[in-house]
Amino acid sequence: MRDLDITNSDHALQMGLKKTEFERIVQLLQRAPNKLELGIFAAMWSEHCSYKSSRIHLKKLPKSGSTVLVGPGENAGVIDVGDNLAVAFKVESHNHPSFIEPFQGAATGVGGILRDVFTMGARPFATMNLLRFGAKNHFKTRHLLSGVVSGISGYGNCFGVCNVVSDVAFDPSYNGNILVNAFAIGVVPHDKIFLGTAEGVGNPVFYVGAKTGKDGIHGATMASDEFSESKEAARPTVQVGDPFKEKLLLEACLECFSKNILIGIQDMGAAGLTSSSFEMADRGQSGLLLHLDRVPLREKNMTPYEIMLSESQERMLLVVKKGEEQVLIDIFSRWDLDVVEIGSVTDDGMVRLFWHGEEYTALSPEMLTKEAPIYDRFYEAPERAASSAADFHLDNFSYEDLLLKLVRHPDLSNQNWITEQYDRHIGLGTLQHQHQADAALVQIPGSSKAVALQIGCDSRLCGIDPREGVKRILARMVLQIACVGARPIGLSDCLNYGSPEDAVCMWQLVSGIEGLAEAADSFQIPVVSGNVSLYNQTDHKPIDPTPTIALVGLQEKPMQTATLFFKNEGDLIVYVGSFAHQFSGAELLFEGQVKPRYLSNTWDLNRVTSLSQLIVEQVRIGTILAAAHVGKGGLLYTIFKMAHAGKKGAHVQLDISMSEHLTSLFFSEDAFGAVISVPREKLGIIEKAFLNIAAVHVLGTVSSQELSCQLGRKNLLQLPMDIISHHYDSGLCEVVNGRIDS
Amino acid sequence: MSRFVQVVVTLKNAVLDPQGDATVHALSALGFDNIESARVGKVIHLAFKNELEPGQLKEQAALMAQKLLCNSVMENFQIQVVEDKAGVP
């Protein structure tokens, strides 16, 4: 079939459009589209680009705030951090490509998010990622893990940006759909923020960066469909990332920003030249004239259809101030990059595509953006089964066994094998990375302030209760950044769910968004950017709901912080926060294969806010020496991690009155709070400060060489730190080197 | 009969090869400006424990290439039986 041949609804179906959507296109055009037009519609109306299933719900998220300079809608959100500086950040998914080719899929995911940030005018200064793999013994897991991690490391390290947090977990629900969510943050002066808009009739449009090849044609549609065995065969050419080229592109773009010669800039991400041109024209309420035959090509004989839909990496579309063309050309040539004028801005509200001097086709950007379908899809909660949590007994295990099992769990064990593959220090801003504190702390280039960064999700909680789950995720993260003395300033989210055409998945998505909205409102954190990734399912088996949250906090006095590790023998180990007597979401339960169906309580987010504010105050005045929230793994695991990080031990001495709830005290994940260490003489300050806000429980003292717990005089647990550490160091390595059950 | 096989793994044609492109660039900067394109791949020299018929060697190496040495999503491979270990013809 040729580009200008007329299509029918069967063709539309092959490109991922529904019959009704095809009919709508015919209605809009008042005729049947040709293949090129249909391809453009299919890409722009895909779930990935149009947000047709999530759009009405995303509106519920709080987006504004006095510090928000740019909210959702642009390539990244931008937040004021004072001193005429702002940070631009976003998290984005690259799930489907990473499952097909883990190295390149993950690499190009990093490349995409970096471009989203630097198209705003911001120089990226830190990245994070969240990865989800299938069961640790699934036959694909090992290969996918090492491929994804080296892909991220290969790209980010070469580009030259530090990676400070990587949140990794394994669960059978991801056997057929792994998740790769990448986050980047950059810094930009207020007056140098750029937007993806095409304005000013007659201004030239430039194509810069890498050449266009046949890679990833229809990638956006692929990301909007579920996998199945049969579809694996018909996949598009893998997109290969070139971090070297991206680094050159960054430097060249930043030079252009500083010279004020640009009107607008947008990267060619999903749906390539199609989305960038139509979205820029739409934002500028203008038109564009593009000569597709001028686009630099990697392969001969590419058709306009292929050129418009290619997803080759490391390319950008720029609208340049008329008269400044030569300045631009000189900059890009110096950085050894292709730079070609391919068209100009018009005012007739149409994007006109030319091919060797003749108009090939013309479409109105509005048809592709504002007229894109919006669905209010049916959703329905599944029936609730009775909880089995109450039947669960841990009596068969000793506390020692349980602790060792926990620290050896691949999600909770030492993650060095992964994180050492990322350059954590480049840029000279990393004050603390994820193994040194409860949140990463990275100095903002050109400022004395730092951002606190954390990324995470708990799909077990969200699988049990998608609404309460996401609230808890955000609450925990607020506590995490409080532990380094930072207050939240904004967040970005990446909503990974199954098919929106499935009523239960859709219910999970809606509940997740509503839970996030409620929590973000309560903590007064604006949601300034994000991404939605649906259809994460293979042969009708969806993943557990995974709403990734990337939280950004501000620390004005980065030296007044707390780290993860216990400092001095004899310091008091104190718990501040709530207590739970249940187990509903705990890691331990899942090791025992018991899946409870609801969470036992709802967290009072106002109390979380007060608690986190107090922690921030006490960290900044230096009462608190070490701090970590209690999250996945529970209290005992947290104490171990803090002792391990400080090469110390811990002695926990419990009052006899605690004897009834020991197991939940040690292992439950149902409470919110933090473990802190304080010098003995400062306990009074803490007790006074937290009075009426949170329980303050002295749990014991920092010791050396062993972790021990006593109830009154009774020994509950006593283990040398070496032994626990050995298990802690082994967990992830077992996945990396382990036997494969196929 | 031989024990030695050379497996050459190359990127499929449509797949971008940044390394090859950089090589062309670097060669031209060195004055070798008569190169149109370069593609960089991998070569694996396998020494089997026992001597086998060429047909058998090829067959076994092909299986190994399919299973491990070559990433079929983006690479092709070719197999050649060679005389000795260092065995590039």
Added chain:
Amino acid sequence: MSRFVQVVVTLKNAVLDPQGDATVHALSALGFDNIESARVGKVIHLAFKNELEPGQLKEQAALMAQKLLCNSVMENFQIQVVEDKAGVP
């Protein structure tokens, strides 16, 4: 006359090849336990702009290998003229 050359760059024998060793390991984990050793090298396919005599092609490619494609501290190279671009014999 041809335009295509294949340059195979291999590690010298004295240089350890962890990637090769890892390949033997991985193959044996997959049940291919008849491999004694594996060495991993690079293959570079060059397409010249113009057709040349085989002798000239070889000579030029050898110069490129000496200057850039191969580092004689650790690597050897071999050159072969091939018929076409995808050109693995």
Added chain:
Amino acid sequence: MTVAIARFLGSNCDRDCLHIFQEILKEICLFVWHDEFELPADVTAVVIPGGFSYGDYLRCGAIAAHRPLMSAVKQFVDQGGPVMGICNGFQILCEAKILPGVLLPNRHGRFVCNLQEISVSQGGVGIFKNYNDNEKIKLPVAHHDGNYYADTATLDCLEKNNQIALRYTSTDEQGHAHVNGSSRGIAGIFGGPKNNVLGLMPHPERRSEHRLGGDDGLRMLRGLVHR
């Protein structure tokens, strides 16, 4: 003192080095572009920073080694000028044959970023005048190809001429560094007519401020400009 920081396409620690020399050591500092044939006349020291010059394609440092700037650096070296190549800079110096040997991929095949204990083998003199002999310091590494290799004769020669500058203290029975497999634990070597060239895999600029955990690296950078 004027420190020239070399800038190849793909260098990415250039700005970090600039920051330390300019803001911490208060030296005059400038970038020199890869296609320059000469160094500015007032340059008194050259730093080749880390990064992934030309994408690390083909071999790390191989393409950068042939840029015009490297012939200028070679001249500067021959005149006894102090030069430091950090990480990718070390790889470039080896590929340019200004230093002997080559950096192979890490033995475990992965990129590694962590803090290493390093022993200063030639403390007290030259670039290392601010260290005691055999002083143990801590420096971060971040590389994929840091496995120093040279044939035995070359290694013996380096040893004999006191050219082994830095060693990782953690090695296996054969003397290979655990972190990357480097021969004889080598983390850095001297070269040039007066041992005026230092190539090293660790990043001294990343440990040159207290906010970043210490200043073990700063003394080396200071030694480069004030020998």
